[in-house]
Structures are given as C-alpha cells and as structure tokens.
Amino acid sequence: MAAVTVYGPPLSTAVSRVLACLFEKEVSFQLAAVDMAKGQHKAPDFLKLQVGFSFGSAFRGIRLEQTPSDGSTYSAESRAISRYICDKYADQGYKALFGNSILERARIDQWLEAESQNFNPPSSVLVFQLAFAPRMGLKQDPEAIKENVGKLAKVVDVYERRLEESRFLAGDEFSLADLTHLPNGQFLANAAESAHLFTTGTNVARWWGEISSRPSWKKVIEVQLAPVSS
Amino acid sequence: MAAVTVYGPPLSTAVSRVLACLFEKEVSFQLAAVDMAKGQHKAPDFLKLQVGFSFGSAFRGIRLEQTPSDGSTYSAESRAISRYICDKYADQGYKALFGNSILERARIDQWLEAESQNFNPPSSVLVFQLAFAPRMGLKQDPEAIKENVGKLAKVVDVYERRLEESRFLAGDEFSLADLTHLPNGQFLANAAESAHLFTTGTNVARWWGEISSRPSWKKVIEVQLAPVSS
Structure with missing residues (x-):
C-alpha cells in the first residue's frame, strides 16, 4: 500500500498541486475518490479530516494519510501539504524543490x-x-x-x-x-x-x-x- | 551590532509581525527607519532589496540583514521572514513557535x-x-x-x-x-x-x-x- 493517500478529484487545483509535488519527490500514493456530486466532501467524517479548515464553499478535501510511525494526521491546505511532503521526503526525488x-x-x-x-x-x-x-x-x-x-x-x-x-x-x-x-x-x-x-x-x-x-x-x-x- | 536589521515602521502590520517573532525567539535586532513620507520606500536602492517583490501599492519594506556567514539576503514578505527566523534561531527563545x-x-x-x-x-x-x-x-x-x-x-x-x-x-x-x-x-x-x-x-x-x-x-x-x- 502506498504511504500517502490523497482524497479528492485530480482536476481540483488543490489536489493537482499536491500530486505534482508527490511526483517531483517520487513518492508513491493512491488517490481516494470523493464523490462531490453526492456531497461526500461535506459528510461529517470527511469534514472531521479537515480539522476545522473549512473556508467558504471551495472544496478542500485533501487528506494526507501518514505511515504508522507518524500516526494519523491530516491537512486540508495544499500549500501546507506540499511543504510537508518536501520535509518528509527531503532525501528523495528532486531535492531542491x-x-x-x-x-x-x-x-x-x-x-x-x-x-x-x-x-x-x-x-x-x-x-x-x-x-x-x-x-x-x-x-x-x-x-x-x-x-x-x-x-x-x-x-x-x-x-x-x-x-x-x-x-x-x-x-x-x-x-x-x-x-x-x-x-x-x-x-x-x-x-x-x-x-x-x-x-x-x-x-x-x-x-x-x-x-x-x-x-x-x-x-x-x-x-x-x-x-x-x- | 544586532544580527538582524528590520527596515520599516513598527506600526506596519508586516513589520510588527516580524518583530513579534523576533521577541518570541529572543533575537536582538535593530530597526532602520524608512521615511515613507519622503518616498524612501520607493527609492531604487530600497526597491532592489525587495528582490522584485513589489505587489500593489502596499509597503513591503522589510529587509532581514544576515550575519556575514550567511551572506546578504533579503526578504520582503513578513510570513516568509517569520518562518525563516524560526528556522534560523530554532534553539533559542520560545522553541515551539x-x-x-x-x-x-x-x-x-x-x-x-x-x-x-x-x-x-x-x-x-x-x-x-x-x-x-x-x-x-x-x-x-x-x-x-x-x-x-x-x-x-x-x-x-x-x-x-x-x-x-x-x-x-x-x-x-x-x-x-x-x-x-x-x-x-x-x-x-x-x-x-x-x-x-x-x-x-x-x-x-x-x-x-x-x-x-x-x-x-x-x-x-x-x-x-x-x-x-x-
């Protein structure tokens, strides 16, 4: 199983920002579908993953699932996630990112x-x-x-x-x-x-x-x- | 001489953000006055310090002057400067910042x-x-x-x-x-x-x-x- 799970549609600008970062750092990941038409991104379980980060109506459904050693953690802001990926995978992929x-x-x-x-x-x-x-x-x-x-x-x-x-x-x-x-x-x-x-x-x-x-x-x-x- | 020089009026929200960070990290600094009424913040020498970071009409006149070991570097965005201060002075002041x-x-x-x-x-x-x-x-x-x-x-x-x-x-x-x-x-x-x-x-x-x-x-x-x- 890939270390990282990204929740959300890849056409979302926030999601694609994170994906570009994962590819640059050569991090394996899996995409978890979120059915926005069915309102899944507003479901209580999903909102909880956003740790209170729910501004406006924009979709902010990215979750970064950690390896067991890190415990579970979440982030819903794509630039914060991108910085984190660079720190976490500092020694692999494109190092100067x-x-x-x-x-x-x-x-x-x-x-x-x-x-x-x-x-x-x-x-x-x-x-x-x-x-x-x-x-x-x-x-x-x-x-x-x-x-x-x-x-x-x-x-x-x-x-x-x-x-x-x-x-x-x-x-x-x-x-x-x-x-x-x-x-x-x-x-x-x-x-x-x-x-x-x-x-x-x-x-x-x-x-x-x-x-x-x-x-x-x-x-x-x-x-x-x-x-x-x- | 203090290691850090902050250019700009302390009433500026950007400047005061940086100052709060310096106080939390117990970093000594000096304030360099910038006479905005005389347009000093738009003088070519000063704009150069902003390394191209000149959005809108807002005053963005913070410069962080490094110790000689770092060489000269500048930043004009207060949140980027604040992150940098935390990294640079990680082991002093309020460590969890x-x-x-x-x-x-x-x-x-x-x-x-x-x-x-x-x-x-x-x-x-x-x-x-x-x-x-x-x-x-x-x-x-x-x-x-x-x-x-x-x-x-x-x-x-x-x-x-x-x-x-x-x-x-x-x-x-x-x-x-x-x-x-x-x-x-x-x-x-x-x-x-x-x-x-x-x-x-x-x-x-x-x-x-x-x-x-x-x-x-x-x-x-x-x-x-x-x-x-x-």
Whole structure:
C-alpha cells in the first residue's frame, strides 16, 4: 500500500498541486475518490479530516494519510501539504524543490506567499469562470472575468520583471514556488480569455513553457485525463 | 551590532509581525527607519532589496540583514521572514513557535495559510479603513467597511468552531499560526466597527485574550508607542 493517500478529484487545483509535488519527490500514493456530486466532501467524517479548515464553499478535501510511525494526521491546505511532503521526503526525488538551505527556503516561501496572496485570488475566480462554470452548466459572469483578468495581469507584470533577472521565481532552480502556479495556470493558459497572460511577456512565456513541461506536471495531466475507476 | 536589521515602521502590520517573532525567539535586532513620507520606500536602492517583490501599492519594506556567514539576503514578505527566523534561531527563545516536528509544522503551516488567504484580505482592508485612513486624513469608505466586516465575520466563525476543540489554532501550543493574526487583530480589536468580532464568540474571545497578552506582543506595542529617534 502506498504511504500517502490523497482524497479528492485530480482536476481540483488543490489536489493537482499536491500530486505534482508527490511526483517531483517520487513518492508513491493512491488517490481516494470523493464523490462531490453526492456531497461526500461535506459528510461529517470527511469534514472531521479537515480539522476545522473549512473556508467558504471551495472544496478542500485533501487528506494526507501518514505511515504508522507518524500516526494519523491530516491537512486540508495544499500549500501546507506540499511543504510537508518536501520535509518528509527531503532525501528523495528532486531535492531542491524546497531549497537546500534555510536561506533558499526563505526565498521560496516568499514566492509561495506571492502565489497564495496575489496570484491565487484572481486566478481562482478565473479558473471557476472559464473552466468549471461551463462544465457545470453555470452561467459565466463577464464582469468578474474582465475584472480578474485585469487583476491577474498586474501580478503577471511583477513576475515578468522578476523573471528578467532570475530563471525561476525564487532563483536559478525550479522550486515549489514555481510548481504552486501550475494548477491554476494550466486552466488559464488554455482559456481564450486569459491565454495571453502567459504568452505576452517574454520572460513569463519562457518561464511558463519551462515549468509546464516538467515531467512531473505531465504526469499530473495524465492522471487528470485518466478514466475514473470506482 | 544586532544580527538582524528590520527596515520599516513598527506600526506596519508586516513589520510588527516580524518583530513579534523576533521577541518570541529572543533575537536582538535593530530597526532602520524608512521615511515613507519622503518616498524612501520607493527609492531604487530600497526597491532592489525587495528582490522584485513589489505587489500593489502596499509597503513591503522589510529587509532581514544576515550575519556575514550567511551572506546578504533579503526578504520582503513578513510570513516568509517569520518562518525563516524560526528556522534560523530554532534553539533559542520560545522553541515551539514553529512546532517541534514536521507534522506540527504542517499543522501550523495550514493555519498560517488560513491567515494569509482568508483572514488577511478582509482584515487588511479594515486596518486601512479604520486605523490608517483617519490618521492620514483620508475619507473612509463605509461600503468597504461593511462588506469586509461581513467577510471577516465568516472567517472568525470558522475560527470559533476550530477553537472549540483546540486551545490554539494549530493545536495545544501557541504558535506562529496564532502570532500572525496579532498585527491586524490589534487594530481591529480596538476599532468600534470591528471590536465585536473579537469578543462575541466565546472561544475566539478566550484565544484573542490569551495571544494578545503574550509578553512578546506587549513588547511590540511598546516599540510602536516609543518616540521615533532619527
């Protein structure tokens, strides 16, 4: 049995962030299906696993099941889980994912915060509007799309300048700070209304091309496209 | 000379977050004044220290100056700096601030994300509207205040349920996950329009009373109230 169990659909941006991290660290895992249409993610047993971390209506159903030596523990926030995976499996897979020193880690943490505070809010709205609303048969909100494309463009401008002087966000090596952008970025780089954000700036285009072609991320997309077994 | 230099005004919520952390870890530091009225925080030399981390118009002028053995490094994001201080000074001061194991750290990281993603956005708007706008002679926006009090109330509701089962956010020990709420919380617990958010819920009221009376936080307030030397 794999050491790690991830609960939730791989199309979820939070779940796919964790999967990319597991592939980078070469950690074996199993996916446990959660039937959101049946409300399983709101079942008491499942909510308990989220240890009180239940903000908004967004799906936050990731659980990391530990090996017996660790005891049972849970986490529902994908960036916290990603950091944990890097610590737990420090000596395997791509070792520089969370840096090789506490100084490198501080730089990575800074750009992880850039993603969660600046990139994620507008890009999450856009992922919902441009990718999920059509699949769910919900009406799109053109005003929200326009407003958040504008907000995201400002964030991408900061990245464009940063990536002028640095190959990746936190320095010369690919890190968790880059990886964390892949889940939302994937949907938006493929949507007509937002694709230009990933191609207009020379540096962002180079960076996006490089990080989105990591073998780990290609494996995540394979998992997302695989037929669901039950 | 103190090992750490913090650039920026102690009334800044980002700066005071870092100061609380330094006091908890018993790290000596010096404050370097930055004259925002003269635009020093936008001077090229200062922006360079922010290593490209320049989102929005918010002041992000913290620099952590390392001891020579570390070389020079900078960070402009207060949560990344706080994590770094905990790693760098792991063996001194309050040792449990960032947990005693990678599992504890994962739980703390989860609630640090709760603060930066959920608590911080509405509370930052309120800090500006309720505390800084009046000091700066700017007009308040009643709609923005009402909207963000509503948003913050929903976050506080999640905390109220979490703190029913746990003394602090990440578990039974005070941690960085609690500390990170102090800067914005201090302004809002003292503003007529938002004070109720910190007193209505029994568990939040208990938690807020406990964390805001930490000796480290009282020292931060002393620094904030001290006359500025030049």
